[in-house]
Amino acid sequence: MEILRSPGNGEILAVLVGDGSDSPLELIELAGRTAHQSADKISPGTAEAFVRKILARGHGSVLEHSCMTVRFRDCSRGFTHELVRHRLVSFTQESTRYVDEGRNLRVVCxxxxxxxxxxxxxxxxxxxxxxxxxxxxxxxxxxxxxxxxxxxxxxxxxxxLPTGIVAEIVMTANFREWRHVFSLRCAPTAHWEIRAVMKDLLKTVRARVPVVFDDLCP
Ligand SMILES: Cc1cc2nc3c(=O)[nH]c(=O)nc-3n(C[C@H](O)[C@H](O)[C@H](O)COP(=O)(O)OP(=O)(O)OC[C@H]3O[C@@H](n4cnc5c(N)ncnc54)[C@H](O)[C@@H]3O)c2cc1C
Structure with missing residues (x-):
């Protein structure tokens, strides 16, 4: 038995980028410029400005072209229960049907x-x-x-088993949905556990993915 005294964490497993690029912004720009057939305007550095414009105009659907996968560890079943309420997301969660919880029960306090x-x-x-x-x-x-x-x-x-039992979960969503999840789950009204984990993750994500999450405050 182990009592965990601090919130768990989210680790980025993958961020979708375009072929031949290492930035999700270039993929979003490439897809987004389809609308006005303006791919000829793409040059080094234009992706950032393009995504800023998309955000300012509220064209959230263009952000759906890139996505991110995160693994959450040392979080409780209560946390995962709140997370899986988000419907535009793919999840894979540790199973209490198949994993033997009698080996070392770990609970978040x-x-x-x-x-x-x-x-x-x-x-x-x-x-x-x-x-x-x-x-x-x-x-x-x-x-x-x-x-x-x-x-x-x-x-x-x-x-x-209690709601506080630790459960690992992997979550994949597009950037638009991640923005929605961060805005709900980092808010002061959110439960302390999901709020702490999401605020921490948002800081990591902002360092990894420029522009897209800049207006969301951890
Ligand atoms: C602080 C807080 C307290 C909460 N308390 C409770 C509670 O007491 N009881 C409870 O049951 N839940 C509670 N929830 C969960 C909440 O009701 C939502 O189920 C959860 O936050 C998912 O949000 P969502 O539906 O906006 O987002 P998602 O499921 O992530 O969907 C994203 C967006 O897609 C659109 N969308 C998705 N599905 C549909 C659809 N079927 N039809 C139309 N549009 C759709 C909506 O615009 C939605 O905002 C709470 C959430 C928070 C953040």
């Missing part, structure tokens, strides 16, 4: 909370037990292992 602080629980039969977050997770793991021991398969024993 809010960083500003003490996982060892005792909590007094009043049970319906009148008894009281004092148990911390960490002890509860430990019992959870032991219950999972116990159920497996009496013959429950993984996909049934998983029913006792």
């Amino acid at each position: 809010p960083p500003d909370r003490d996982p060892d602080e005792p909590v007094l629980i009043h049970l319906p039969d009148g008894h009281e037990v004092c148990v911390s977050f960490a002890q509860w997770v430990e019992m959870n793991e032991q219950m999972y292992i116990g159920l497996r021991g009496i013959g429950w398969n993984k996909e049934d024993a998983r029913q006792v």
Whole structure:
């Protein structure tokens, strides 16, 4: 059992670029100039100005020509549950049906909370037990292992697992959708975990992909 005290992270696995180029902006420009048949205006350095103009005019569909794949690690199932609400995205997520969670249950705890602080629980039969977050997770793991021991398969024993359990997920989306996801999930109203991970990722993305995400503030 392991309690994670800090938010997970998103690692860029791939950014789609055009043939013979290493910048997604050139691909967006090449595709975007189809509209006015103005490919003859392409020269070194024009892609950046072109994408700025696209953004200023709100022609978001042109940004859909490039996409990015990110792997999220050490984030909770609560985080992935919020992420998969985004529908214009492709996902592949670690399966609790097939992965044995009894080997080392890893759970994300809010960083500003003490996982060892005792909590007094009043049970319906009148008894009281004092148990911390960490002890509860430990019992959870032991219950999972116990159920497996009496013959429950993984996909049934998983029913006792907490929302805080760590789950890896890979997400691919086009830039327009990434902009939408960042704007919703970096906002102060978002949950601390997804907000922390997305703000951190946005900083990395802005360094890797010029212009496209510049107006979004991590
Ligand atoms: C702070 C916060 C709190 C939230 N709280 C809750 C909650 O309490 N309960 C809850 O159920 N959800 C909640 N959500 C999830 C939220 O309702 C959305 O499901 C989620 O944010 C995905 O957003 P979206 O639909 O705009 O984006 P995406 O699914 O990523 O879609 C992108 C855009 O494509 C367009 N689009 C996609 N699908 C369609 C469609 N079928 N028809 C028309 N246009 C479409 C829309 O313009 C949409 O904005 C919350 C989200 C946030 C950020």
